[in-house]
Amino acid sequence: MGHPHLPSAQGLYRPEHEHDSCGVGFIVHLKGHRSHQIVDDGLSALEHLNHRGASGSEPNTGDGAGILIQTPHEFFRRECAKLGIRLPEAGQYGAGLFFASPDARARAQGMALFAAIVEEEGQHLLGWREVPTNNASLGQTALEAEPFIQQVFVGRGSDVTTEDEFERCLYVIRKRFEKAIDRWGIKEADWFYFASLSCRTFVYKGMLTAIQLREYFPDLSDKHVISAMAMFHSRFSTNTFPSWELAHPYRMVAHNGEINTLRGNRNWMAAREALFASPHFEDIHKILPIINEHGSDTASLDQALELLVLAGRPLAHAMMMLIPRPGRAMNR
Secondary structure, eight states: OOOTTSOOOBTTBOGGGOOOOOEEEEEEOTTOOOBHHHHHHHHHHHHTTGGGSOBOSSTTSBSOEEEEEEOOHHHHHHHHHHTTOOOOSTTSEEEEEEEEOSSHHHHHHHHHHHHHHHHHTTOEEEEEEEOOOOOTTOOHHHHHTOOEEEEEEEEOOTTOOSHHHHHHHHHHHHHHHHHHHHHTTOTTGGGOEEEEEESSEEEEEESOOTTTHHHHOGGGGOTTOOBSEEEEEEOOOSSSOOOSTTOSOOSSOOOOSOOTTHHHHHHHHHHHGGGOOOTTOSOGGGGOOOSOTTSOHHHHHHHHHHHHHHTTOOHHHHHHHHSOOHHHHHHO
8 A cells, every 4th residue: 555645656756766865866858958048947856856965954055055066158258358367268278166175375375385285286277256156045054055156167278188188187186185185284174075177177166055055156057157067955964064065966976865875985096096007197196085084974985986987988887886786785
């Protein structure tokens, strides 16, 4: 007998699949046509998944929500021109969403550190843009943890010949920054985090509910923000406390569920790091350690997947490496 309060099977809905967990979805134009409609539809779908996210004692403080889209080049070019920043053609620069300390002095130090690493890696810092935000609907807990949010733009160096190579350069820059920020002794170093840094994709996310995302980031309502795909997520936190950086999507994945072999997976990655080698990374020690022990299970999965793909494996191959066959998992 079915549960009396559940609706009957209809469309894609099946009562036997009813459960509580994160809301996740993906919209894509099969022919790659970019439009604002894809972004708008992704946000609308996310808002209908609000019940699949979670909040604490404050209904207006969410576990996290976000959306990953293709880099909105037309929008960035227009907005950067207002600031005197001249962007090159699409694919010739990387853009990132940067969480920073609300403290102006600490923020300036973090920005200077990032700029130094960019130049050391042979790329060019083009400029920063303060991201417009509207936090009027956020609860007190989310407000107390709210970072200062900026966009950063990095120009491709003359020695970089392909987008794949440039994507790896941006990855190395980000990993170096993540390690260096703690060593520099900058006040409130824990505030600094890159939600994304890529020449292909861009992430808007935060410690928000699904229905707060569109309002919090006015950028997302601009008609010039176009994409052929949108991956979105409403978080139901189970094994970590909510925070701005642990909202999904990450740089490559949005995930629904728990990884019960988390500790073992992290230990195996750490144990294998001494054997890491790739023709795509001249000095692989720059990016170690791969896994951030303070992140969530999905953050760790995303970091492992990112490494495998940037090291040259096709995405499908990398995913199969990270998902063991049931029989193998049971025999261990």
